[in-house]
Amino acid sequence: MAAPKKSRARSAARLNxxxxxxxxxxEGTPTPILLHEFHAHRFGATIDEATLVDAEMDFFDDIVRGVTARAEEIDRTVTERLADGWKLERLDRSMRAILRAGTYELIARPDVTVGTVIDEYLDVAHAFFDEKEVKFVNGLLDKVAKDVRG
Known part of the structure; x- marks a missing residue:
């Protein structure tokens, strides 16, 4: 059965x-320019004759702005849960983006269940990585969730 429209729109917002x-x-793109670019050119775009799912714009904006505004707190939260000797900078940029967005939701969006946050970012991770990295995302976000949500 197809996911409800709001669920698909939130999934698209997370991926975006x-x-x-x-x-x-x-690129160091300033947040307002970045948001405008995505609003104007990415949401609902047609690529290779396929129309992309329209993302929930307010949810997308909240994640991007929230990660940017709370970058130090989020990076510290992620770094504290990495294995000894690992630094955040050692991770692939896509991996950092996934972990930062997921961590932001766990910290700042109590309206979204832990299971939903983890499942959604596992889906995003599957778009970019193999199973080993997806398991890494699962483990790290699970640790963050236990610490920040109890």
């Missing part, structure tokens, strides 16, 4: 947020 955070890290 990860892509936006990746782009921001790569």
């Amino acid at each position: 947020a990860v892509q936006a955070l990746y782009q921001q890290e790569m």
